[in-house]
Amino acid sequence: MLAWFAVLLPLFHALVSTGAETFRVATWNLENYLERPAGSRPAKSTASKAAIRETLRAMKPDVLALQEVGNTNALMELRAAGDFAYSELVRGYDTNIHVAVLSRFPIIFARHHTNDSYLLFTRKHRVSRGFAEVVIQPAPGYVFTLITAHLKSRRPVPEGDEAAMREQEASILRAKVDAILRANAEANVVVLGDFNDVQDSKSTRAIIGKGPFALIDTRPAEQASHGEPVTGHRNVTWTYFYQQEDTYQRVDYALISSGMAREWNKRETYVLAEPNWGVASDHRPVVASFWAENR
Numbered sequence: 001m002l003a004w005f006a007v008l009l010p011l012f013h014a015l016v017s018t019g020a021e022t023f024r025v026a027t028w029n030l031e032n033y034l035e036r037p038a039g040s041r042p043a044k045s046t047a048s049k050a051a052i053r054e055t056l057r058a059m060k061p062d063v064l065a066l067q068e069v070g071n072t073n074a075l076m077e078l079r080a081a082g083d084f085a086y087s088e089l090v091r092g093y094d095t096n097i098h099v100a101v102l103s104r105f106p107i108i109f110a111r112h113h114t115n116d117s118y119l120l121f122t123r124k125h126r127v128s129r130g131f132a133e134v135v136i137q138p139a140p141g142y143v144f145t146l147i148t149a150h151l152k153s154r155r156p157v158p159e160g161d162e163a164a165m166r167e168q169e170a171s172i173l174r175a176k177v178d179a180i181l182r183a184n185a186e187a188n189v190v191v192l193g194d195f196n197d198v199q200d201s202k203s204t205r206a207i208i209g210k211g212p213f214a215l216i217d218t219r220p221a222e223q224a225s226h227g228e229p230v231t232g233h234r235n236v237t238w239t240y241f242y243q244q245e246d247t248y249q250r251v252d253y254a255l256i257s258s259g260m261a262r263e264w265n266k267r268e269t270y271v272l273a274e275p276n277w278g279v280a281s282d283h284r285p286v287v288a289s290f291w292a293e294n295r
Helices: 002-017 046-059 072-081 162-183 202-208
Strands: 022-033 063-069 086-090 098-103 107-113 117-120 123-126 131-139 142-150 189-194 221-223 240-242 247-249 252-256 264-272 286-291
Touching: 022 046, 022 072, 022 142, 022 189, 022 252, 022 264, 046 072, 046 264, 063 072, 063 131, 063 142, 063 189, 072 086, 072 098, 086 107, 086 131, 098 131, 098 142, 117 162, 131 162, 142 162, 162 189, 162 202, 189 286, 202 252, 252 286
Parallel strands: 022 063, 142 189, 221 264
Antiparallel strands: 022 286, 063 098, 086 098, 107 131, 117 123, 131 142, 189 252, 240 247, 264 286
């Protein structure tokens, strides 16, 4: 009898601890979701838009951080497709593509970081896409801060070294995270988006940080929309097809503070693997799940 009690007690605690509702936060680079061509970027095709709508129906995000969104009309189209009630579009120095946030829950605070700059070899540079910072309330008494970013791409530019530029943008982003956590070390924070580099790069490591305020890399593995891993026991984590090098890499991340890690639902955190992923975008979405209560 005691042996059975020892087995069942942890299961009982698990059931009690999951009484709160869960919610899903996702990030996705949509690869030029534009109504019309802008510079060298083409307009989004009808087939690609249809694939995006299909993917949104499959992953059912409650909060969605977006990269490479065009104007307000493009965002409103996405907002309607996913049945979101709230939205924020950040217009950064890059006038063609933007970062944005869609939410089914109230956005009770929003800050658009669009004026950050840095010096690189005596030359001033702007953070191209800026950062979106929002505070979202999924449930009474529970809020979290979301920051989304789309860092400098690996495409060479004449203005400077792309890796050094990305590292500078990452340092600015990290400073914003530090400011939140210094004010409240237990704050619920998720930092997500397209960081345009691999996990051991200087820029990604700068965002993760060190010490008591270091962020936790959720590092989700791929999973089909019906909830099953698509590669057995192998943890396949790539999110992006880098055509120039013909490689598959993880450049999209969902990082969380230690406070938010206590609410993290690991079993429902994944990279969405759909057969037609490449029709929608050259990136795959990352989904993270949380319980809507402080723990």
